[in-house]
Amino acid sequence: MESTGVRSNGTEAIVATGLTKWFGVGETRMLAVNDVGLVAHFGEMLFIVGPSGSGKTTLLSMISGILRPNCGTVSVKGADIWTLTDDQLADFRLNTIGFVFQDYHLFPRLTTAENVAIPLILKQRNWNESISEAGKFL
Ligand SMILES: Nc1ncnc2c1ncn2[C@@H]1O[C@H](COP(=O)(O)OP(=O)(O)OP(=O)(O)O)[C@@H](O)[C@H]1O
Numbered sequence: 178m179e180s181t182g183v184r185s186n187g188t189e190a191i192v193a194t195g196l197t198k199w200f201g202v203g204e205t206r207m208l209a210v211n212d213v214g215l216v217a218h219f220g221e222m223l224f225i226v227g228p229s230g231s232g233k234t235t236l237l238s239m240i241s242g243i244l245r246p247n248c249g250t251v252s253v254k255g256a257d258i259w260t261l262t263d264d265q266l267a268d269f270r271l272n273t274i275g276f277v278f279q280d281y282h283l284f285p286r287l288t289t290a291e292n293v294a295i296p297l298i299l300k301q302r303n304w305n306e307s308i309s310e311a312g313k314f315l
């Protein structure tokens with residue numbers, strides 16, 4: 178995946194620049210995302226499309242604080258997320274990011290409502306209240 182040219186007009190929720198990620202080392206090294214930038218404004222719905230293997234999940238993972246890029250920056254609501262400590266990054270993922278994973282990553286021993294309620298429980302919310310709120314989301 179490649180793209181360049183990030184423009185800014187001051188209403189950005191997310192600004193990513195120069196994002197680059199490779200996997201493996203030496204001869205097996207492969208470049209999954211190559212110098213990609215994007216801007217997402219508040220309230221904007223953005224689609225990332227491309228063939229299988231073009232780097233969509235890798236790009237989203239770097240933007241959402243899940244996968245550290247080899248190069249590039251990600252600013253979310255003005256915070257440069259890849260300069261945060263691990264604890265700050267965990268807080269960022271809990272409080273700012275909602276992510277439905279491609280392969281779900283659900284806890285099989287929990288009910289659907291319990292899976293959805295996990296972020297609320299991690300925020301110290303009452304168990305019954307969290308389950309009830311999860312039901313509304315579902
Ligand atoms: N953890 C990893 N280790 C090694 N290679 C990886 C890893 N994750 C992704 N890749 C490789 O990086 C490239 C981009 O993968 P990615 O999953 O980001 O693509 P995608 O656009 O999300 O594909 P799909 O549409 O199939 O979900 C692929 O060649 C993939 O094999």
Ligand SMILES: [Mg+2]
Pocket residue numbers: 233234235279
């Ligand atoms: Mg994917």
